Structures are given as C-alpha cells and as structure tokens.
Amino acid sequence: MTAETMAAETMTAATTATDGLAAEVLCPPATATATATATAPGTETATAECGPAVRGELVRALFGDDHRAGHGPWRALLTTEPFRRRSGLAPDAQLRLAYGRLRTLNSTLDSALRLAADPVALANMHEWLSPVDAALTTVAGIHYNLFLGTLLDHDSDSDSDSDGDVRRDLSGFADLTRVGTFLCTEIDHGNDATALQTTARYDRARDGFLLRTPHAGAQKFMPNTSTAGGPKSGVVAARLLVDGRDLGVFLFLTALTGTEGPLPGVRVRLLPRRMGSVVDHCLTSFDDVFVPRGSLLSGPQGRLGADGTFSSEVANRRSRFLLSIGRVTAGKLSMSAAAVGSVRAALAVAVRHGSHRLIGGVRAPERVPVMAHRSHYAPLAGALATAYAMTLLHRTVLRTWTEHERTEQDRTEQDGADGAGRAEAERLVAVAKAWITWEARGVITECRERCGAQGLLENNGLAALVTGIEGAITAEGDNMAIHAxxxxxxxxxxxxxxxxxxxxxxxxxxPVFLRELLAAVECLELDRARAGMAAAAPGDALGRWNAGATAALRAATAHAQLRAAEAVAAAADALPPGSAAAELLHTLGRLFALERIAPRSGDLLNEGFVEGRHIAAIPAETDRLAARVAGEAQVLTEAFDLPAEWLADVPVAGAGYASAYDDPEGPWHRSAEEARS
Known part of the structure; x- marks a missing residue:
C-alpha cells in the first residue's frame, strides 16, 4: 500500500467517523442542521427553537439565576476600552497598564471595602479578570483580599475602649491613595510559614515594634512592593518578641514605600521576571523599621495591652498564625475561580478556531473544518466536560464555604456544632483548589495545542493563559502541599x-452507576493509604505518612472528581426534566466520569465493582459521548457568556483570522498588470 493510499484511507475513515453526528446532537432532529463531511461536530447551526433556549439554560446552570447581578459587572468591564486586549507592550508598559486597570476597576466599585468583605464577589472578580490580564488579577487579588480583607478581619490595639478595639481608617486604601500588598512568604519559608524568621520586637519605651530581617533567607519573597502603581503599604508576617519571649507569628500593618521609593529601613529589590505575569515581584527586607503598637493586627489569636501585656484566646502558636492568615482560604477560592475563567476562555477560542480552520477533505476540492476529525474534537469534548465539572464544583465549594462563614461571635457560640463542618469546608476548598488548577493546566495546554502555532502568538492570548495558570497552581498554598x-x-x-x-x-x-464507581475509587485509595500507614514502622511519623502518601493523594483527587461529578448532576437535575439542556449536562457528566474511571478500571474489576463487559465497553461509550458533546460544542462554549468584544480581540477565534496577518503592500492587493508595471 502506497503512502498516498494510506493517507486517503485514513482521511476516509476519519471523515466517515463523523457521519451521523447530526443525529447525535441533542436538539430535536427536525431542527438540527449539519452536514457530516462539510461541517464540524462542534459547528451545527443552533436554531431559534433550540439553540438560544439551551444556551440560556446552560448559562443559568453555570452562573446561577442571578448571574447578571453577581457576574454582570465584571463581565461588563471586559467590554470597556481600558480592558480591551493590548498586544506588543513591553513588560514595563504591561505593568503600568495593570495598575492603571486596577484604578479603573476601583473607580467602578460602590465600595472597595464591601468587595473585600465578600468572598463570592472576590471569586467572581478573579473569574472574569483572569483571561484578560494576569498581572491585574494578581495585584487586585492581593489588594482587595489579602490586604484589605485581612485588615477588615482584624482589630487595632490602638486607642481601644473598655469594650474592645476600634477599626482603622482604611479610606486611603479603599481609594487607592496607597496600594496594599501582603508579605508572608520568605526565601527559606513558604508553606512552612509558621517557621518564618522576620521579627517584630516590642519596644516598651516607644510602645511599638521594630521589624527586622535577621538573615538573607528571611527576606520577604515575591510581594509586589516596588514603586510601580504608587505608594504601598503591606501586611507583614513577623515573629512577635515581647521581653525576649517568642509568642509566634503575627501580622503588622506597615508603610513600605512613598512617592520617592522605599521608606527608611525598608529595602526593596526586584526579583528576576517570572514566567507569565509581569507583576513587580520583589525581595523585601527590614532594618529595625518602627511601627506603632496599633499596627499589630489583633483578634482572638492575640492582643497586646497598653501596658505591653500579651493575651490570647488560642494556646497553640500554629493555630494563632493560621487564624491570622485566614484570608488565604478566600484566596484559594479565588485561585479556583481564576482557573475556571481561564479554562472557559481557552475553550471558547479553541472551539471557534476548530470550526473555522479548514483543511483538505477526502476529495479535492473539498474542505472540512479541522473540528470534523475525532482526533481534534475528542480532546476538546473531554475538556468541555472538565470545564463544566470544574466550574460547577467551584460553585458548590464557594457556596459551602460561605455557608460556614460566621462572625467571630457566631463561631464561638456554635463552636461545638460548627467546628467540624467548618474544618470539612476548609478541606474541600483546598482539595478543589489543587484539583481545579491542575486540571486547568491540562485543558489550557490542550486548547493551545489545538490552535497550532497561532496558539503560541501573544496576540491570541492562549500563551498567556498557559503561563498564567502556573501562578494559580502555586499561589495561596502550593498545590502539592495543600493537597497532601x-x-x-x-x-x-x-x-x-x-x-x-x-x-x-x-x-x-x-450516571448514578458512574458516580458510584468514582466513589469506589476514593474508598479503595483510602483503604490502601490506611493499610500502608498501619504497616509502617512504629515511631516514625514521616515514614508512616510516606507509606500511605501516594494512595492518600489519589484519594483526595478521587474525592474532587466525585464532588465535581455530583455538582454536574445536581445542576442537570435542577433544570426541567428531559429538557435538551438537562440531557446535555448529563452527557457531559457521563463523559467526565468515564474518562476518570477508565484508568482505574482494573482496580474496580478486581474489587467487584464492575464486570469485564463494562471495561470492554468504555472506549466505544467514551467515543460516543465525545461525539455528542462535540456536536454541541458551539452552544456549550456560547454558554460561557464571554463578551463579543473580548472574542473580537482574539484573531484566531474569528472566521477571518487570516486578515490579522494581512499585508497592505502584498502583491495580492494589486492586479497582475499593476504588479508588472
């Protein structure tokens, strides 16, 4: 067989594999339109009867009934001129643009403090800003959540009355007279931040603290403390020393820079540019920088009285620190939100490009969309199922967390009833953050690859999403550490x-059977982890953990997958029974589950959860579901509700993508006679 014959047969087989997809789509057959050999599975034309209705139901499933209230303001920002895509800017110009956008964003808020106090609004902000500007998303998250949010969560020990502490004046931070940042991580201490070495020694004579960096490893690592964006203040994590006693790590509000640069005693040095974002990450150190007693962020974790007497409602120093940095949990939720927003943007671009990009068909001069090939659409179909699953899991986790958020008084009164639920909610936040951001990396990379070389170009935005997701994987707790x-x-x-x-x-x-299989995987891995740890040598805590760690990590992943599948099922069940949108969500859920079950089928067979016939049927059933999802790829991505203005700024997403590379002086703009003259 010649190479030409083999290629022709491969094309014929690939095209034949797409035949009949019009019958697979979920719209009624009488209204669906598709031509298998000339139309991609993801480009069937949505009709007035089916398309808009399905899209509307999917939008509500993804964003909620009040999506225009919760997501609308952030979505609207993407349509305004300051937030339109800018290509070809130098790094310094990109950084100036990010801080300029931060001020524009702030000017649209009715209250910066209200945003900082609302974890749902913070997550929504990250979800919509992440595809636009990774640097903006980073500095906005730091300012509103880690800085302002932390200040709102804590009291000032200065000028207290007999009943408690008074709030600080935050107006300068709310109007961005001063930009806020967060200084916790050190070169030598990241996830083990309870061991950090920066000190805050109480000076009784001056009734304040002296911040000091004792050695190179204690330099604050990666806060955005340069002069970019204007004068800055920070929340600084430091070890509180009172009369020689180490009381643990606490937070201190500290002015860092003015209009002319770092303030006396504060040293700021730019780090090398990291991959992706152009944020002004720096090394920051302190040489006996004095801050008044009121700079200590107080609460149940600890207070310092006017006479210098320390008191705390929390005996354990690690617990004091974790209580101080409670905003990191809201940060994890925001990182998950940034990931789901980036994934949906990448998929919207990749699906549109796959529908517009034409390649040679089986017979010349036939041309077919590249999306007509199973080798192209199947990975994107799986990615679409993952995108819906991770978005709906994020919604579930965010709702669970906010339901367990209480005032300090409520938590105290209900401690016995609420403590376990809150710990479980925090664990779910961590599991979801790690799983969602790791999955996002895979989906975004797949989308970039499906757009070929054009996906590597800066003006198409996918390359920035590829590098940007790496920041989310590391921020607010490295994924592996929080997952473990x-x-x-x-x-x-x-x-x-x-x-x-x-x-x-x-x-x-x-779908119930498939979710039971996901649950079985979780149980099997927990059994393995416990068995491994039980068999380890006694007295060796690290050896005991290592003996069960691999299985335990897989159990946490399986838990995330199960909760994601349950979230998709719940969203489908909330729609009108038997509706096209509900059936489409159930299809997504089945595809999502099958792709996770397939690698674990041997374990499931061995333990009696499946039969051999199930394993034999998985490949064909997965292909069938992928074809159905690909047949609705257009409406599935339209339900992401990305503004037309944003998509218009991404050349590769449009049918006329080649025009972005047109040359006005090219010979094709002149007749042959003009070219000869």
Whole structure:
C-alpha cells in the first residue's frame, strides 16, 4: 500500500467517523442542521427553537439565576476600552497598564471595602479578570483580599475602649491613595510559614515594634512592593518578641514605600521576571523599621495591652498564625475561580478556531473544518466536560464555604456544632483548589495545542493563559502541599459510604452507576493509604505518612472528581426534566466520569465493582459521548457568556483570522498588470 493510499484511507475513515453526528446532537432532529463531511461536530447551526433556549439554560446552570447581578459587572468591564486586549507592550508598559486597570476597576466599585468583605464577589472578580490580564488579577487579588480583607478581619490595639478595639481608617486604601500588598512568604519559608524568621520586637519605651530581617533567607519573597502603581503599604508576617519571649507569628500593618521609593529601613529589590505575569515581584527586607503598637493586627489569636501585656484566646502558636492568615482560604477560592475563567476562555477560542480552520477533505476540492476529525474534537469534548465539572464544583465549594462563614461571635457560640463542618469546608476548598488548577493546566495546554502555532502568538492570548495558570497552581498554598495536607486529614477523619459491589444489570449509560464507581475509587485509595500507614514502622511519623502518601493523594483527587461529578448532576437535575439542556449536562457528566474511571478500571474489576463487559465497553461509550458533546460544542462554549468584544480581540477565534496577518503592500492587493508595471 502506497503512502498516498494510506493517507486517503485514513482521511476516509476519519471523515466517515463523523457521519451521523447530526443525529447525535441533542436538539430535536427536525431542527438540527449539519452536514457530516462539510461541517464540524462542534459547528451545527443552533436554531431559534433550540439553540438560544439551551444556551440560556446552560448559562443559568453555570452562573446561577442571578448571574447578571453577581457576574454582570465584571463581565461588563471586559467590554470597556481600558480592558480591551493590548498586544506588543513591553513588560514595563504591561505593568503600568495593570495598575492603571486596577484604578479603573476601583473607580467602578460602590465600595472597595464591601468587595473585600465578600468572598463570592472576590471569586467572581478573579473569574472574569483572569483571561484578560494576569498581572491585574494578581495585584487586585492581593489588594482587595489579602490586604484589605485581612485588615477588615482584624482589630487595632490602638486607642481601644473598655469594650474592645476600634477599626482603622482604611479610606486611603479603599481609594487607592496607597496600594496594599501582603508579605508572608520568605526565601527559606513558604508553606512552612509558621517557621518564618522576620521579627517584630516590642519596644516598651516607644510602645511599638521594630521589624527586622535577621538573615538573607528571611527576606520577604515575591510581594509586589516596588514603586510601580504608587505608594504601598503591606501586611507583614513577623515573629512577635515581647521581653525576649517568642509568642509566634503575627501580622503588622506597615508603610513600605512613598512617592520617592522605599521608606527608611525598608529595602526593596526586584526579583528576576517570572514566567507569565509581569507583576513587580520583589525581595523585601527590614532594618529595625518602627511601627506603632496599633499596627499589630489583633483578634482572638492575640492582643497586646497598653501596658505591653500579651493575651490570647488560642494556646497553640500554629493555630494563632493560621487564624491570622485566614484570608488565604478566600484566596484559594479565588485561585479556583481564576482557573475556571481561564479554562472557559481557552475553550471558547479553541472551539471557534476548530470550526473555522479548514483543511483538505477526502476529495479535492473539498474542505472540512479541522473540528470534523475525532482526533481534534475528542480532546476538546473531554475538556468541555472538565470545564463544566470544574466550574460547577467551584460553585458548590464557594457556596459551602460561605455557608460556614460566621462572625467571630457566631463561631464561638456554635463552636461545638460548627467546628467540624467548618474544618470539612476548609478541606474541600483546598482539595478543589489543587484539583481545579491542575486540571486547568491540562485543558489550557490542550486548547493551545489545538490552535497550532497561532496558539503560541501573544496576540491570541492562549500563551498567556498557559503561563498564567502556573501562578494559580502555586499561589495561596502550593498545590502539592495543600493537597497532601487535605489527603492526610481525609485518611484520619473521612469515612465515605462504600458503594455496593453488585454490577450485574448496571450499565455505563447510568450516571448514578458512574458516580458510584468514582466513589469506589476514593474508598479503595483510602483503604490502601490506611493499610500502608498501619504497616509502617512504629515511631516514625514521616515514614508512616510516606507509606500511605501516594494512595492518600489519589484519594483526595478521587474525592474532587466525585464532588465535581455530583455538582454536574445536581445542576442537570435542577433544570426541567428531559429538557435538551438537562440531557446535555448529563452527557457531559457521563463523559467526565468515564474518562476518570477508565484508568482505574482494573482496580474496580478486581474489587467487584464492575464486570469485564463494562471495561470492554468504555472506549466505544467514551467515543460516543465525545461525539455528542462535540456536536454541541458551539452552544456549550456560547454558554460561557464571554463578551463579543473580548472574542473580537482574539484573531484566531474569528472566521477571518487570516486578515490579522494581512499585508497592505502584498502583491495580492494589486492586479497582475499593476504588479508588472
């Protein structure tokens, strides 16, 4: 067989594989329109009867009934001139643009403090800003959540009355007279921040603290403390020393820079540019910088009286620190939000490009969209299922967390009833953040690859999403560290119900059965982790953890996958039964589950959760579901509700993408006679 014959047969097979997809789409057959050999599975034309209605239901499923209230203001920002895509800017210009956009954003708020106090609004902000400007998203998240939010959560020890502490004047931070930043991580201490070495020594004579960096490893690592963006203040994590006693790590409000640069005793040095974002990450150190007693951020974790007497409602120093940096949890939620927003943007671009990019068909001069090939659409179909699953999981986790947020008084009064639920909610936040951002990396990379070389170009935005997701993976707790902590907590304190081992008569078309299999994977891995740890040598805590760590980490991943599948099912069940949108969500859920079950099918067979026939059927069923999802790829991505203005700024997303590279002096703009003259 010649190479030409092999290529022709491969093209014929690939095109034949797309035949009949019009019958697979979820709109009624009488209204769906598609031509298998000339139209991509993802480009069937949505009709007035089906398309808009399905799209509307999917938008509500993704964003909620009040999506215009919660998401509308942030979405609207993307349509305004200051937030339109700018290509070809030098790094310094990109940084100036990010801080300029921060001020524009701030000017649209009715209250910066209200935003800082609302974890849902903060997450929504990250969700919509992340595809636009990674640097803006970073500095906005730091200012509103880590800085302003932390100040709102804590009291001032200065000028207290007999009943408690008074609030600081935050007006200068609310109007961005001063930009806020957060200085916790040090070169030698990141996830083990309770061991950081920056000190705050109480000076009784001056009734304040002296901030000092004792050695190179204690320099604050990566805060945005340069003069870019205007004068800055920071919340600084430092070890509180009172009369020689180390009382643990606390937070201190500290002015860092003025209009002319760093303030006396503050040293700021720019770090080398990191991949992706152009944020002004720096090394920052302190040489006995004095801050008044009121700079200590107080609360149940600790207070310093006017006479210099320290008191705390929390005995454990680690617990004091974790209480101080409670805003990191809201930050994890925001990182998950940034990831789901970036994933949806990448998929919207990749699906549109796959529908517009034409390649040679089986017979000349036929041209077909590249999306007509299973090799192209199947990965994107799986990515679409993942995008819906991670978005709906994020919504579930955000709702769960906010339901467990209480005032300090409520938490004290209900401690016995609420403590366990709150710990579980925090663990779910961590598990979701790690899983969502890791999955986002894979989806965004797939979308970039599906757009070929054009996906590498800056003007198409996908390259920035590829590098930007790396920041989310590391920010607010490195994924592996928070994933491992959550996994260890699950091994010791999480006992999910074990699904039945009775696969007779069960089918892969049953979404309940598929979710039971995901639950079975979680149970099996927890069993393995506990068995491994039980067999480890006694007295060796690290060896005991290492013996069960691999399985425990897989259990945490399986837990995230199960909760994501449940979130998709809940969203589908909330729609009118039997509606096209509900059926489409169920299809996404089944595809999502099957792609996670397939690699674990051997374990499931060995433990009696599936039969051999199930394993044999997985590949064909996965292909069938991928084809159905690809057949609705257009409406699925339209439901992401990205503004037309944003999409218009991404050349590769448009049918006329080649015009972005047109040359007005090119010979094709002149007739042959003009070219000869």
């Amino acid at each position: 902590k959550a996994a260890a907590q699950m091994v010791s304190g999480h006992s999910p119900a074990r699904p039945p081992t009775d696969p007779a008569g069960r089918e892969l078309t049953d």
